[in-house]
Amino acid sequence: MTQNGTVFIVDDDLSVRRSLRRLLISAGYDVQAFSSAEEVLAVTEWPEPCCLIVDVSMPGMTGLDLVDALRAASRNVPVILSSGYGDAATLARARQGDVFAFLAKPFRAHELLPLLARVCGPGGVPDSSVQQLSPSDPA
Secondary structure, eight states: OOSSOEEEEEOSOHHHHHHHHHHHHHTTOEEEEESSHHHHHTOSSOOOOSEEEEESOOSSSOHHHHHHHHHHTTOOOOEEEEESOOOHHHHHHHHHTTOSEEEESSOOHHHHHHHHHHHHSTTOOOOSSOEEEOOOOOO
């Protein structure tokens, strides 16, 4: 068992899953990575993740569709959406799905880790509004 809880990463990009997994493990999180929304929904033994980091644009079921399916199944785990295409329509739909935060890709560790600390830390309770975070300047 890790000190900070379990985080699910849901992204069809293998390099994103790998880099996020390394980052989160180094920050003390247990990580389960999935390449699709369908894989997450197929999990029969739900390990009580403290947060999901979900890509919006994936083949098949989108990240927003996954949020809707989780809410319909009464799984109210906080969700951080990420996308390279953060348009107004996506943000509006995220608000309707009660998403904790939205990170525009590419994002950096100093943008993600404080969000995870808020929802996965002791007594972590997500805000009810979506936060829009801008991508960092290239390194």
